[in-house]
Amino acid sequence: MEIVGIDIGGANIKAASTCGFVHSEPFPMWSRYDNLSEALGDVLRQAPPTEYLAVTITGELADCFETKDAGISHILNSLDQSDPRTARVYCTNGSWKTPDEARADSSLVAASNWHALARFTTALDAAFDESAIVLDIGSTTVDVVPTVNGQPVFDGATDVDRLENKSLVYAGIQRTPVCSIVNTLPFKSRNAPIAREVFATTEDAFVILGDLPEDAGNMDTADGKPRTKSASKDRLARMICACPSEVTDEDAKLMSESIAESLASLIAQSINHQQSHHEVDTLLCTGHGGFLLPRIQEKLDTPINVSSLASCLTSEQLRCAPALAVATLLQQHFVAKSIT
Amino acid sequence: MEIVGIDIGGANIKAASTCGFVHSEPFPMWSRYDNLSEALGDVLRQAPPTEYLAVTITGELADCFETKDAGISHILNSLDQSDPRTARVYCTNGSWKTPDEARADSSLVAASNWHALARFTTALDAAFDESAIVLDIGSTTVDVVPTVNGQPVFDGATDVDRLENKSLVYAGIQRTPVCSIVNTLPFKSRNAPIAREVFATTEDAFVILGDLPEDAGNMDTADGKPRTKSASKDRLARMICACPSEVTDEDAKLMSESIAESLASLIAQSINHQQSHHEVDTLLCTGHGGFLLPRIQEKLDTPINVSSLASCLTSEQLRCAPALAVATLLQQHFVAKSIT
Incomplete structure (x- = not known):
């Protein structure tokens, strides 16, 4: 099952799928946060159709947001409006949350890309x-x-x-x-x-x-x-x-x-x-x-x-590695669940 | 003879006269350089009418200008268009140039406010x-x-x-x-x-x-x-x-x-x-x-x-001290010339 991953940062939006799709766009969150939904839609329309979307967020620190909670909510609301896929949000302890769960408690959701990338990278390099x-x-x-x-x-x-x-x-x-x-x-x-x-x-x-x-x-x-x-x-x-x-x-x-x-x-x-x-x-x-x-x-x-x-990765995949990481980890998560 | 001084910086325009006028305005040169003439006009229209205008320039370093020469020329051209007074430009060796002389050789003209201020300050404090x-x-x-x-x-x-x-x-x-x-x-x-x-x-x-x-x-x-x-x-x-x-x-x-x-x-x-x-x-x-x-x-x-x-100065005069300094120094320059 192909999965698309997206890394919504403070300066860039990066997307990648488990089957080779990669795309990144500069997105200055601090000045364009009101257009985030359109920007996410533009990126995700180019991605292959998939049931699930794996999400990692770092843009909540941008100074347009009063608090990190407010940033996480705005980003997830914008994502809701932009794309019909079922989203799962990666946490800094390796677990996954639904968007509603993430909005209710954003403490493990903020800035999780490093954790995903570290797990993905160590698994990738034999x-x-x-x-x-x-x-x-x-x-x-x-x-x-x-x-x-x-x-x-x-x-x-x-x-x-x-x-x-x-x-x-x-x-x-x-x-x-x-x-x-x-x-x-x-x-x-x-x-x-x-x-x-x-x-x-x-x-x-x-x-x-x-x-x-x-x-x-x-x-x-x-x-x-x-x-x-x-x-x-x-x-x-x-x-x-x-x-x-x-x-x-x-x-x-x-x-x-x-x-x-x-x-x-x-x-x-x-x-x-x-x-x-x-x-x-x-x-x-x-x-x-x-x-x-x-x-x-x-x-x-x-x-x-x-x-x-x-x-083992193309230069574009290297640049979008956190997006590829969450896509791959969500795929593994589903495989593990189907086995147990 | 009252003289008005103006300090045209990279972030502020400051003006002061030898008879007590003081005014400063924020002016982000890097983004508003095209409106400099209007901004200078706005400040100088509030100043008392005088024959001479003493000028010190530091805004030439703003990154809208390709070179310091280009910055000095743009600033002096904008000043020409904004105000009818006879301008004299202060140099980093204490001499004065006409705007034409300053455009022809800007090397001593760039960033002269510190020199004027130091002379003014030491003379002021008995x-x-x-x-x-x-x-x-x-x-x-x-x-x-x-x-x-x-x-x-x-x-x-x-x-x-x-x-x-x-x-x-x-x-x-x-x-x-x-x-x-x-x-x-x-x-x-x-x-x-x-x-x-x-x-x-x-x-x-x-x-x-x-x-x-x-x-x-x-x-x-x-x-x-x-x-x-x-x-x-x-x-x-x-x-x-x-x-x-x-x-x-x-x-x-x-x-x-x-x-x-x-x-x-x-x-x-x-x-x-x-x-x-x-x-x-x-x-x-x-x-x-x-x-x-x-x-x-x-x-x-x-x-x-x-x-x-x-x-010995008001807080507004303190803030505009380089403008007050060039006004005072030009006045002294004319007095000295009239004596010799």
Whole structure:
């Protein structure tokens, strides 16, 4: 039985099915929450018809919602209006709720994608050891989830818990303000203190370094100008209050290296923390930020086996992995129920 | 002869005259640059009629402009269209340019307000020693300008130079993203790593601490909701991915204390740097962030005499001090020319 999964986040809607369908759309929840129903409908109409829809939600933290409860309710109501499938909502302890149950008690429903992804990933990779860290490097956040026998160690953890136990790093390869991860940037052999202003995001560094592709039609950037190397260079120039005309391509590359190293350090610190608290010797890497792995590995205290899902999933599936994860887990759930 | 001064910044337009007129308006240059001429006209029509207009410009760094030159030209062209007065533009070495001269060579014109303010401030305060640091704590940036005999030490410095020599701290009491000045926030006796996202700004901390007034009609906040203690608390909650309903007023106060201390530390580091490089024993404080002084003083390596302009200027004049500074300096310039 094919199942479609959907990951309704604060910046993107991602969908995937157990039989190969994948689709993702940018969706800035904070400004477009009133149009969520239409946006979900647009995505789900492209998906194959299925009886069940597996749902994971992270968009409830968007600042358009007064509380997480209000966010969960709005998201589930929008989903009700957009699609006729029977929805099941994934929880941070691995259980499933109906939409009504989820609205009644949202505590285990908020931000469950990391849990689903960790279970899915460990099950998928036959080479993995009994204990592994699942590393998901995304546009806005990074999950660093220790697992034992395929089960996440931190069952039921909220995002606050996960920030504290370092299994969530709230920084990523695209949307993160540069001013939130560096204090200085190299510029013409000097070390320039930065402007604490959102003139640029991490995406600019990775476009300049060639890790993310240019996309001249994409204006979802710090200044609303194109996602090109040239415009990214201008944005980085402003981070040190320089005139864009003063900053060469080579200057911008050095700044970008420094930003990439800072982000890699943040992630490596979390992996080091998990390694010192849990016996794990494999790192299973997913998400679309795999290009950061070599920089991260250089900064680890203890060597670790690295395995990337890139070998068994397409790049679009990697990007939508949490949606694929809940679809697959719901399918397994039904199979298990039919056996017992 | 009365003269009107205008400070055309990236987020505000401020005007003041040598005979007591003061007016400021928020003006987000990055989004409203096409309406700059109208906005300048609105402000200047309220000012008394004068022959001369003294101008200082800092808005050229706004990311709507390809280069600083382009920014200076756009700003001066908009000013030409908005007001019939004869304009003189203040330079970072204390000289004056006509608008045509400024357009032809903008290198000394960009970001000159700190220089004017330092000269004005040292001349105003009769109690000051021969050498002083002029400290201007603003919404977005802080100037920490060492002066000798009333003259700024760093004549002709650009913003890049000033970030490096620590006479410019690009962080302030209102618009600065919280994620750019702290890595963790205290929460229920824990130390919570933060979300690297612009969920809150420094203004939220100071509204909660009572240092800045509530203003329910002001929606110029991180989430577009009101500038009230209650909404500020919600914004701070999101900084650690907490649900606003989980965070008490007391929790929010402790977070705010931590943010205020971080900002004060950044400023104190710059003052310590100037004190170790220049013989200065007085701190002349202006801007509307004077409430931060006690926190800053606690963090200084060497005690320093503190003198606040609050004793000789109104709070509105303090806020518009760079505009008042260029008006006063142009008046002095004409007096000096008439004598020689």
